Amino acid sequence: MRSKTKEIRIGKVKIGGDNPIAVQSMCSTDTKDEEATIKQIHDLEEHGCELARVSVPDKESLLSLRTIKENISIPLIADIHFDYKLAIEAARVADKIRINPGNIGKENIKSVVDAAMDSNTPVRVGINLGSLEKDIEKKFGLTALGMVESAMRSIKEIERLGFYNIIVSLKASDVLKTIEAYKLFSQRSQYPLHVGITESGSSFSGTINSSVGIGALLLHGIGDTIRVSLSAEPVEEVKVAWQILKALRLRKRGIDITSCPTCARKGIHVIKITKELEQRTSKLTKHLHIAVMGCGVNGPGESKEADIGVVGGKGNVLLYRNGMMVGKIEGDVLERLMKEIENA
Ligand code: SF4
DSSP, X not given: OOOOOOOEEETTEEXXXXXXXXXXXXXXXXXXXXXXXXXXXXXXXXXXXOEEEEEOOSHHHHHHHHHHHHTOSSOEEEEXXXXXXXXXXXXXXXXXXXXXXXXXXXXXXXXXXXXXXHHTOOEEEEEEGGGOOHHHHHHHOSSHHHHHHHHHHHHHHHHHTTOOOEXXXXXXXXXXXXXXXXXXXXXXXXXXXXXXXXXXXXXXXXXXXXXXXXXXXXXXXXXXXXXXXXXXOHHHHHHHHXXXXXXXXXXXXXXXXXXXXXXXXXXXXXXHXXXXXXXXXXXXXXXXXXXXXXXTTTXXXXXXHSSEEEEEOSSOEEEEETTEEEXXXXXXXXXXXXXXXXXX
16 A cells, blocks of 8 residues: 655646656756757656756756756756755756755755745755765664654754655665665655665666665555666666556556567567567557567467457467457568557
8 A cells, every 4th residue: 555645746746645656767968958958858758757857066057947947848856966055046946956955054954945935846855875964874874774864854954944845765776775764764754755776777787676676665655756767868767667667557658568588489579579669669658558479378368468469370470459369460560560559
């Protein structure tokens, strides 16, 4: 069962409460390069990204925020470290700001919170294991509990200023510590949680680390927004995030593919067809379950479960639609599948 969290609005997207778990990603472009950043956000959006974050490391990037926001249709999140003045200005433009109170400084938090309050901008308190306050690190070490204590301290300081428009994240590159931290925190607070495994690695290792970490949390009902953090193109993050949500049946979007690993019995090129099918349908929002199966051993059973299925055989390829075998495919299997998807 999903943990009960407070509902918060980030621009036009509501998160927390009973709202769908939203997919977030972060631009890898230089924020000052408005054209490239806008283009990347459009691409992310086409692949299902619902919240886009950009870094604001300097004044020039801050100046680009407004143009970027005006040219995209999903909410824009500004990520600020160290410089509280940038955070104040960003809160007036972005739909949400992300700060790490540990590096913004206790004495500067009030000005940032005041600006966020004036513009009704939510603030993510983003705790990272690598930047805990010194006294907390001394007392709790670099542990999950240390992250939770750091978050609770920041939240109390912010709440004392009368501000409750808060989202929290507790990130570490260590999957188990991350899971533990979120579990501990969700027992103590109902602020919505942005979950992810930070600096989780390359496309390969990061996908696995994120799937294990985010998947475990979502299975525990924890998480209101997710970000898969990869050393790869941000679009890859969005694809993985959606796959995690789809695997757990939390959201539906685009194509779900069931395909066999193939063996000597295969009658069609399952691997090639599946790869190309995934690429050609990556922006599709219509939800369909497609089965691509090499032969009649498991093919008919899997195809009957799918909206559209193809099953390789000796000398012919069978087509299934809505659980029924409807005929044979003559010619290119992928092209026929694409036509079936278009017409579905
Ligand atoms: S469905 Fe057929 S081709 Fe695919 S792995 Fe199973 S036995 Fe092999």
